[in-house]
Amino acid sequence: MNPAALDKLQDWSKAGHRTVQADTLMMLAAEHPEVVALSADLTPTARLVEFKDTYPDRFFDVGIAEQNLIDFSAGLALEGLRPFAVGLAAMVPMRPAEQVRAALGYMNANVTVIGIEAGVRFGPLGNTHYAMDDIAVVRAIPNFTVIAPSDPLSTHKALYACIEHEGPVYLRLTGGPGYPVMYSEDFDFQIGKSIEYRPGSDVAFISSGSLLADAVGAADILEDKGISTRVVDMHTIKPLDTEMLDKVFAENKLVVTVEEHSPMGGLGGAVAEYKAGVVGAPKQVFASLGDKFQKLGDHKFLMKENGLTAPDLATLAETNL
Amino acid sequence: MANTETVDLINEKAALMRRHVVEMGFGAGGRGAHFGPALSSIEIVASLFFGIMNHDPENPTMADRDRFVQSKGHACLALYSALGEAGYITKEQMATFKGDGSFLAGHPTRNPQYGIEVSSGTLGNGFAVACGMAKAAKIKGEDHKVFSLVGDGECNEGVIWEAAMNAVKYGLDNLVAIIDRNFVQLAGTTKDIMDVDIEALWRAAGWDVLVLEDGNDAASLLDALAEMKDSSNGKPHVIIANTTKGKGISFMEGSLNWHARPMNQEQYDAAIADLENAKTI
Numbered sequence: 275m276n277p278a279a280l281d282k283l284q285d286w287s288k289a290g291h292r293t294v295q296a297d298t299l300m301m302l303a304a305e306h307p308e309v310v311a312l313s314a315d316l317t318p319t320a321r322l323v324e325f326k327d328t329y330p331d332r333f334f335d336v337g338i339a340e341q342n343l344i345d346f347s348a349g350l351a352l353e354g355l356r357p358f359a360v361g362l363a364a365m366v367p368m369r370p371a372e373q374v375r376a377a378l379g380y381m382n383a384n385v386t387v388i389g390i391e392a393g394v395r396f397g398p399l400g401n402t403h404y405a406m407d408d409i410a411v412v413r414a415i416p417n418f419t420v421i422a423p424s425d426p427l428s429t430h431k432a433l434y435a436c437i438e439h440e441g442p443v444y445l446r447l448t449g450g451p452g453y454p455v456m457y458s459e460d461f462d463f464q465i466g467k468s469i470e471y472r473p474g475s476d477v478a479f480i481s482s483g484s485l486l487a488d489a490v491g492a493a494d495i496l497e498d499k500g501i502s503t504r505v506v507d508m509h510t511i512k513p514l515d516t517e518m519l520d521k522v523f524a525e526n527k528l529v530v531t532v533e534e535h536s537p538m539g540g541l542g543g544a545v546a547e548y549k550a551g552v553v554g555a556p557k558q559v560f561a562s563l564g565d566k567f568q569k570l571g572d573h574k575f576l577m578k579e580n581g582l583t584a585p586d587l588a589t590l591a592e593t594n595l
Numbered sequence: 596m597a598n599t600e601t602v603d604l605i606n607e608k609a610a611l612m613r614r615h616v617v618e619m620g621f622g623a624g625g626r627g628a629h630f631g632p633a634l635s636s637i638e639i640v641a642s643l644f645f646g647i648m649n650h651d652p653e654n655p656t657m658a659d660r661d662r663f664v665q666s667k668g669h670a671c672l673a674l675y676s677a678l679g680e681a682g683y684i685t686k687e688q689m690a691t692f693k694g695d696g697s698f699l700a701g702h703p704t705r706n707p708q709y710g711i712e713v714s715s716g717t718l719g720n721g722f723a724v725a726c727g728m729a730k731a732a733k734i735k736g737e738d739h740k741v742f743s744l745v746g747d748g749e750c751n752e753g754v755i756w757e758a759a760m761n762a763v764k765y766g767l768d769n770l771v772a773i774i775d776r777n778f779v780q781l782a783g784t785t786k787d788i789m790d791v792d793i794e795a796l797w798r799a800a801g802w803d804v805l806v807l808e809d810g811n812d813a814a815s816l817l818d819a820l821a822e823m824k825d826s827s828n829g830k831p832h833v834i835i836a837n838t839t840k841g842k843g844i845s846f847m848e849g850s851l852n853w854h855a856r857p858m859n860q861e862q863y864d865a866a867i868a869d870l871e872n873a874k875t876i
């Protein structure tokens with residue numbers, strides 16, 4: 275990480291993930307001459323204006339052309355550059371899913387695809403702007419790493435991990451303005467190594483993305499009722515931290531996966547796939563977006579609609595325990 | 596030549612639609628709206644709904660209606676304001692724009708009963724779907740036309756050109772695309788983002804191309820649309836209409852700042868004042 279990040283946490287929390295990733299790309303670019311950033315006519319939305327102005331030769335706007343964004347990035351990566359391709363999660367990686375597979379996955383290209391405003395963060399813009407299926411698509415592509423960090427510092431550290439990582443990464447970002455600070459001090463962030471955010475023996479919330487704060491809120495509610503609740507920050511969805519899962523399956527009575535994604539193919543799906551082979555593993559319930567196109571509404575409304583607020587999560591756990 | 600009565604009607608409707616755009620967008624509060632993209636398209640959409648298209652709000656799904664497919668879906672307020680003026684949706688429904696549970700999202704969601712033919716919002720798709728609808732009309736031997744509103748930035752998308760070639764292959768002369776060439780896209784001007792001669796590209800793809808110097812001028816739009824609607828020369832038609840992003844609101848015109856954002860009270864007052872002034876001129 276960059277130590278300056280610690281001084282920025284409050285600002286980052288206020289501004290949300292777009293600013294965290296943009297500021298971090300600025301830091302990475304200063305330290306690594308091979309870093310380049312790309313956007314598809316979304317420079318201000320992705321908060322990349324400063325990057326573009328500071329590094330005009332290392333910033334590329336390919337136009338509104340997401341397929342080209344991915345293939346062009348792959349070409350840069352194959353020749354040794356480290357591209358970070360930023361777009362709306364609903365459109366990048368979804369429109370160029372095949373390019374993501376053939377140009378990034380198949381060739382194991384060192385491209386980090388950053389999907390901003392994932393899940394249903396774009397509330398009033400409607401379903402074309404929701405990314406509810408992006409994890410499922412990218413996770414199924416060999417060689418890909420999928421990371422959904424939970425807070426500003428973990429987003430920052432995830433990007434620093436990406437630059438050290440060989441192979442394509444999909445970084446899926448959710449926390450908007452008011453992005454809760456879950457980590458206020460430096461901590462060990464490793465791709466594929468989840469974090470036991472708090473211990474507990476009855477319920478285990480396994481969470482990805484910015485819903486970690488809500489899972490912790492739900493754990494508070496349950497603890498008040500005498501239900502011991504573990505919370506795991508499963509920031510990497512692929513590769514999955516099966517060591518942590520083994521521990522959870524051995525020690526907890528109920529697993530609740532928590533994510534802003536379809537119940538199919540995301541974190542919940544990944545955990546269930548692994549759990550299928552673990553004899554005697556506990557029951558799992560899925561806290562997720564429903565398998566449906568959503569009603570229109572702001573993010574808060576949609577979280578409530580889909581049972582993803584802290585009280586909803588607590589109730590879901592309690593009734594299934 | 597379009598008669599003055601129709602031209603006056605379009606101008607009158609356009610003024611009312613601009614007012615709706617401002618009211619609905621302001622009404623969305625902090626959720627904001629794509630003001631600039633809707634305002635550049637107003638005369639195009641008004642000319643279609645109130646001058647050119649065969650449609651009936653009383654019978655929104657009648658088989659022989661002309662289809663309007665808004666491919667630049669983010670400019671949904673241009674469509675919603677026309678639907679309001681035409682009587683497809685009520686004032687009360689318009690006021691729910693972007694609200695929790697509303698059917699009027701920030702991008703159109705297919706709802707033919709209210710005049711919304713195609714869901715759009717991810718750029719490029721609407722236009723390609725419109726090509727399919729035009730082919731379907733030919734297969735079924737139906738005479739209605741398909742109109743599709745496309746952004747100039749949207750023409751960066753690969754699927755636009757995949758569909759453009761396909762439309763020529765199938766001789767879709769019942770299809771009229773209108774490019775709202777406001778010379779601005781999201782992150783900058785079209786010159787800065789992707790400086791291409793779209794006119795040459797459409798011609799090269801084999802389309803029947805017409806360029807309008809003033810795409811916010813009702814009379815020339817009506818003439819161009821009528822000509823293309825009636826032409827069955829075996830080629831799909833495209834009108835490249837030069838417009839002004841944010842047209843009609845002085846502080847939005849040509850601005851890079853009014854692609855999408857919330858509007859505050861002061862800006863609302865200034866916008867309404869501009870619209871009131873325009874009436875007296």
Ligand SMILES: Cc1ncc(C[n+]2csc(CCOP(=O)(O)OP(=O)(O)O)c2C)c(N)n1
Nearest residue numbers: 315632716717718746747748749779780781
């Ligand atoms: C596939 C896709 N990529 C990106 C976006 C984000 N986006 C929305 S509007 C816009 C710019 C559109 O420019 P243009 O077509 O010129 O329309 P204008 O707003 O100028 O009317 C972009 C990039 C999108 N909606 N869909």
